[in-house]
Amino acid sequence: MAKHTIVMIPGDGIGPEVTSSARKVLEAAGLSVEWVELPAGATALEQGYENVLPERTLAAIRAHKVAIKGPVTTPVGKGFRSVNVQLRKALNLYAAVRPVRSMPGIKTRYENVDMVVVRENTEGLYSGIENEVVPGVVTSLKVASESACTRIARYAFRYATKRHRKQITVFHKANIMKMTDGLFLNCSRKIHEEEYPNIDYEEVIIDAGCMKLVQDPTRLDVLLMENLYGDLISDLCAGLVGGLGVVPGSNIGDDAAVFEAVHGSAPDLAGKGVANPLAVIMSGVMMLNHIHEEALARKIKTAYDTVLQEGKTLTRDLGGSAGTAEFTDAIIAKL
């Protein structure tokens, strides 16, 4: 096996604990890897970098093209701009891909959930352009460009085709945001009609979409949407299959890819050794598929599916009492 060079960003809060688990599992499965560990987030400032997103970290991802990243903390209502938004823009990681599936042994309201959220990752309301018009009145600018809307639509249809998925549902609010969400819909429709007519295509106003998701998520397949909606819907979908501890993600661009869980830095759990590392381990499996190490990916997936199915060693969020390390060891024991 060729040796891979992969950038490792431990992140803030529970980030170092869960990424270290993922690293152990990937190595125990036999991945031949050289890790380039670099910081981002509040941790970067603590380590003496001037910026929450050091140029050195960005340069390493540009050079090695693949990174696995722990969550980073973003101050609410003040302070520095989101590191994630900056990172995704800087590297043009335009597609957030978040598979959401029912997990073996994890009891939830629905069985057989198998969806993928595809989120536009570079514009929308996350452009971060906010202004005070006059004292007491502020605005936030939602940006939609034909190029970015077309790019994410084409990505979603290509992804659906490759993965033998049948349907794409676009969540939107074009009844209110007629120009921005209207453009998103027009671009999606065009890609469907001109390039992928064989994939079923539907458009659903997002409020009704939320109801449909909660009533019966099993009829949905690939969900395509702009940035903010994708952020919110990802967490909603996580709640349908067992929570944030079991939903992985990737941020994909044409030149680089960064793999990370959907969850945040969970300050309430940081340093306690109780966080569920599975979402980051699953993100690692997505990374293995991306770097064409499919056999290793299958091996790790089988190991954690078995641990979940047995139900003897589960973290607290999944109804067990195991800590991060014990759960990690249980997965490694199955490899």
Ligand code: NAD
């Ligand atoms: P969160 O995802 O960190 O936590 C939400 C809830 O889920 C908490 O109760 C937490 O304990 C639980 N949880 C999250 N991950 C878990 C895990 N692996 N195992 C067990 N329980 C888990 O969301 P939040 O509290 O809204 O945000 C905290 C910080 O994380 C904020 O600063 C936010 O900006 C940041 N954040 C970062 C990312 C990222 O870096 N990709 C994503 C989302 C939020």
